[in-house]
Amino acid sequence: MTNNTDDTSKMSPSERILATRRKFLASAGLAAPAALATPAIVRAQAPIRWRLQTYAGPSLGEHVIKRQVDAFNAAANGEMEIELYYADQLVPTSELFRALQNGTLDAIQSDEATMAAPVDISVFGGYFPFASRFSPDVGAMFMYYGLDEIWKEAYADIENVTYLSTGAWDPLHIFTVNKPIRSLADLNGLRVFGVPTAGRFLSRYGLIPVTVPWDDVEVALRTGDLDGVAWCGFTEMYAMGWADICKYALANSITGAWFGSYYVNTQSWEKVPPHLQQLYRSTIDQSHYYRLIWYWGGEAKLRVEGEKMELTEIPSQEWAQVVKDAQSFWDEVAQESPRAARVVEIFKKYASDMEKAGYPYR
Incomplete structure (x- = not known):
């Protein structure tokens, strides 16, 4: 007789879908970050501490940002720690850009339109009507068609804010x-x-x-x-x-797909050593990948079986x-x-x- 500890027979269709996706992501090593084995080092200075606020509330933030922050904190090995705040916890979402620029926040995750970024491409952040049909379209346009260069160029005109990366979220x-x-x-x-x-x-x-x-x-x-x-x-x-x-x-x-981006306070970013900057960029890429699976798999199944x-x-x-x-x-x-x-x-x-x-x- 087998002991089935993962019985989904009593779940609703949508609950089974969500449970299946959680199980897959866990088995793929995506559901939660694993601590990296690194040698213990005696440090002469306190760790760098950042405050990061996302546009998302806690239930959504668990999927769109928390895994990235947890992975970074684990891999940073005590050299740096990011404190994560959800929508409106430190500042209203509409003030995210200003708070980043003045140093109240060290990093943010949002889109230009939602936080009213003072750049002439802000209208394209978030959902621009029919700009994409599938979520991979976003990354393709940034990598192959020049959107990444335009975003960097636009933020180069803005004092004390550095743009890092854009990824795809869900359809509208x-x-x-x-x-x-x-x-x-x-x-x-x-x-x-x-x-x-x-x-x-x-x-x-x-x-x-x-x-x-x-x-x-x-x-x-x-x-x-x-x-x-x-x-x-x-x-x-x-x-x-x-x-x-x-x-x-x-x-x-x-x-x-939604165009969502990561930004940092320029002064805060310049204080981070190169290896931790690379780690931060790498965990952003990890987050892009996780979301691509989470949304792409979930959208179709929930439309059909939800x-x-x-x-x-x-x-x-x-x-x-x-x-x-x-x-x-x-x-x-x-x-x-x-x-x-x-x-x-x-x-x-x-x-x-x-x-x-x-x-x-x-």
Whole structure:
């Protein structure tokens, strides 16, 4: 007789999916950092201490940043320690950039649009409508098409902030509490919490973007102050518990992945020795990889097997108008600065190349 200590028979479909992914990531060595064996060294000075704040709350932060910080702290062997803070714990998310620049924070994880970074590419951070179809698109555009150079160039103009890296998060969908979306007309008047650029685009269909502190979203959904969220994909809805409140999920995706980035205070960064700088960059890459699996695997399975939300869809003919409108939105944004125009040209070039490449790219 076998003793099954990992019985999933009594779990709901979504609970089984999440448990399976946790088990896979643990077996792959991704679920939690392992301490690295290093020789004991007597140190003559105190360790470097950093404060890092993420845009994410605790339940989401466990997946998008905590593993990276834990891995770094373990591997730094006492030479450096990062204290992690979640959304709004030290400063409001809207003030993340200012707090980083003035040294209140040593490092942050966010996107430009959410934290109102004073760079002329801020509109592209987070969710830029239809900039990507799949999460690997983000890394490909940064590595092969020149977005990384443009981001570095933009932050070189900003005093005391250094940009390090951008990765992909989840796709953007609209989730609603009581009002199903089955046509563009159903967007009219919906009060939705979301990221700035996507909200700006969707407002042309009557959607009303609403900004509240991250910790207040659940209460606002329950009290009816919010009709829904346009802030994430299915994986985050389940992870954060918002899927327990929202009854409907719009299957049409506004874009394929969130552009999320890592930044450091320049003075703090320059005090870190090269080997620890490299360690920090390496754990960022580790975080990018973990998230790619966590989101990519979770999104599909939760759409198919998740039982908490009913999927709705805007008909393809209507949705084609949204895609067409996005092109005019791109051209509108391109007029904002020469650098913005260069980003839009990369989006267009990349989309064209992917269409020509065909399956499995498009």
